Amino acid sequence: MYHLITKGLVKVWLRKLIKQGVLVAPTELAGGDVVFKEAFTPENVLLKFKKPLYSVKSYFLPQEETLFTFHDSSVNTLEEVYDEFPRIFFGLRPCDLKAITQADRFFNEGFQDAYYNHRRKQTLLMVIGCNNPDNNCFCHTMGIGPFYKDGADIFMVDLGHSFAVTAQTPKGTAAVEDYSYLFEKAAEEDEEDIFFEENSALSRLNFNMPQNIKLPDFTKVDDGFWEKASRRCFSCGSCSYVCPLCFCYNVVDRQNKASQGKRVRTWDSCVFEGFTRMAGRHNMFKTRQDRLKKRFAHKLYQYPETYGYPGCTGCGRCTVTCPGNIGMMSMIKQLAEEVSTDGKK
């Protein structure tokens, strides 16, 4: 069931919510880039915005995160460091949402990651359906779609004059009901508008890539395909850094002159040669070709086996960032083509 809040009142609502935690929302930087950023007042929060440059991954797995501190290298002085700030995420898109709910699984299935869970425990996820997917978006082929809302505390649809809002969790319900005076009930025609918006977004996405695109049997993809693709890989790692579903990390110890130390984990990337290099320089993924193949195999073939859906949200950020223009969408298209050309042979 949807409620309506006029756009003029959204910031009033956010001003109330901000008292419960740090607001993270799309904000425009001086140079015109849009990023998710802490907003200390709702003033600069964008209600209508293009896709933020980066996902909110860094709020869940920071680029650098201290695991614990110590001094004089002594295990007995070890103290764990947790980030327990409550955070309210406003303006997440369905692709961002899916990345978070997948992170929930990743960081809890098997080993439970206390650092992730401390951060995640105190979040409110406010997701806005994606009315205007851009040229690089293909979430619909990754099983998400522009109005995907599973796991959102609050899901919203931009109807121009106002947002249609639906709360899906107790936390979300509280955030709406506590300020119910800001909302009115949605009418039937509003529901129709929502339906219309979703469909026009979908047709936009279908223009980027057909929804039923078929991936080939990975083991049948010729090594030549990867060799050719890898020529354009600079091994810069930016695809992993911007990917909302890349969680690989490196662990390093740091110690200063005063013998105060910390163990940190930092983002890492499977496209780096050193990522799998062992002592004696033995490496199972020595060439760029090996690594690129592994990366795509993991996301497109092994991920579905483990989780039931690909390791990609279709956000298109890797397409934008890759200096060699190896985007996920074009790779999927090329891989699909591999099958059809093979079929012809």
Place this chain on the structure above:
Amino acid sequence: MAKNELAPKAARIMNITRETSDTKTFTLVFTNPADQDAFNYRPGQFVEISVLGVGEAPISITSSPSRKGFLELSIKRVGQLTETIHALSPGSIVGIRGPYGNGFPFEDVNGDNILFVAGGIGLAPLRSLINYVFDNRRDYGDVKILYGSRNSGELVFTGELDRWSGMPETEVLVTVDRGDEYWQGNVGLVTTLIPRIKLTPESYSAFVCGPPVMIPFVIKDLLKLGFREDKIISTLENYMKCGVGKCGHCLLGGKYICMEGPVFKYSQMKDLGFG
């Protein structure tokens, strides 16, 4: 008191044995007796050893769980961290977390004859299982141990090799790649020992550990002899970091080797694109 598993626990170095010019075996006991009691492991599992401020590395456990109250790690000096550990003396404290990994499937080979093939420091994880087998001697059949290293100076656990060769229904053969004036024994790669043992492959399970270049050759020879693919058990040497299936360094064929490995049957290794 540590709350989460990524924070290592304190363990004291009780004893250090020099194996070769660059390998030492460290005997460790957790400083907190409760940690020691709670530390249960299987042969073939590994721990993450830390020197805070320098780093952390995965090292396979070389002691057998059948001998309780301590933990042994054989560590080869290959980088900054292992160099730092080598410089420590008895009484020093290191950080330990684990055990991690699946370990050897010793239950599955109950009643089998066992062939062990090890190269270099690869004897360390096998030693855990070998001693486990000897401590549960009635559960297993004949034992054959083939061990090779680059030269006589790089042989580890030489005293124990002698002891094992004196055990009932046990045969131990040792070789070095390059002989020298001090070496009276076999010369040649460890694979040259395989034709020299008499065995009926159907009744055997083989455990193979060693440098990445060695393993495929040994497996090939064993298959040729008629070993079943699911009776050849080896470890996949892959770079591991976190030990808990998260950091991604050891990911191979969609599997986190530190969780689902490092021990695999050859039949599984093939699926992961090995050999």
Place this chain on the structure above:
Amino acid sequence: MTNSIADIADAKVILVIGSNTTEQHPVIGSKIIEAVEHGAKLIVIDPRRIPLANFADIYLQPKVGTNVAWLNGLAHVIIEENICDHDFIADRTENYRELVKMVKKYTPQYVQDITGIPADDLVRAARLYANSDRAMMFYCMGITQFTSGTDNVRTCANLAMLTGNLGKPGTGVNPLRGQNNVQGACDMGALPNVLTGYQRLEDKEARHRFEQVWQVELPAKTGLSLTEMISNAAEGKLKCLYIMGENPLISDPDLNHVREAFEKLELLIVQDIFLTETASMADIVLPGACFAEKDGTFTNTERRVQRVRQAALPKGSAREDWRIISALACKMGYLMGYESPEEIMEEISVLTPIYRGITYHRLDKKGIQWPCPHEAHPGTKYLHKNKFSSGKGKFHAVDYKKPVELPDKEYPFLLTTGRTAYQFHTATMTKRVAVLLREDPDGFIEINAEDAKAIGVREGWPVEVSSSRGRVICRVSITDSLPQGTVFMPFHFAESAANLLTNSAVDPVAKIPEYKVCAVRIRGVD
């Protein structure tokens, strides 16, 4: 760059010389690949078969140090086949006859004998470049770091002028700048012979303008270049050296000599963000602020002046460079009373014609490319539009000269030096980043497989590399990107510093050392 990065998309032919573009200028490398995918033709000329060569229509692999020979060879073919731009030559250039005379003997066969480039390939490259009206040329250290560096640059310019590929979009002679603000540093007169904006020191009027603003008398005499400072220090003629953000004890050629020279100094001051090898030797270390800790501008490779904004305050006793310099000037009795980088920028515009129209206000959203002569001027996308700044473009007739030191019996390999993708310069910053250090943890020497076999070493084995000036130990990396007889080392690593080996012989004009060629011996070690 005479032209702009955005021009790459307009170019029909792209010629890349002595630049490992995808690794050292990845953004530009990325644009080049994109252009090739949209139909542009690519010519790559480099002694190492660099990754970009995979995208090239024509790849030429000359012997190291033979640039003038094959550049003259290209000019020879272009003139011989009459595919030059006669209008451009007649209207815009001078000294054409001299060039024709000079390149006469550089027939493709003659060039092949010197450079190893097959004659046919040279002809194909010449035709492809000359027949395009939008051919863009890029070069980097593979042109400049030679005793013939100036000649190399001049012959590059010859080629562009011969074919009229200059002064319009999608063309130009485009040196790639290696650091974020090396262009800006040169623009600001961090050279021994010019004031800001390349106003010549001997120009009395220019000097006078500065004297008026600064209220001091300026020396008219050209100062010393970096390499001259080292030799003067070695001779005891230079007594004090104040170094900012530079680590010559790793980056200068013939390091043993540099160290000796520094030991003779009476006072060595180093201003840097980390305690570099050079700073460790200093009498006084002044801790500087890093890029994120200061306000100001950087000028990039396409002459674009861009704002950098302070994101964090300098840590500890570190200060922004302008504050340190001002404070030092005050101590020395000159009241340098700037209040902000913006005030300094205002002075720059007043005193520098090419920066005159550039103000902080205008730079707020987007950078401006100089020359920008007044506040209403939009900046300059490409230089030399209708005329050269110096009037006519002069053809330089230069003859091929061999590098100073070539392999011989004792030192049979030609060593060329360069960089890797993950380390930056002397690794002062990048070796402090765990993941970057992991990618390129130590020094290595790239050797052709045949050479490695002859030396008796394999991948990863340690070798001793020595020249007549020094020796280092590093790891072997077997490569198929180099021909037999040529080896390559990155210079980033202090523990196996390639510059212990390199030759300090310099180009007579630009005084740049011959980092790209010296002779070495290699032997396996345990």
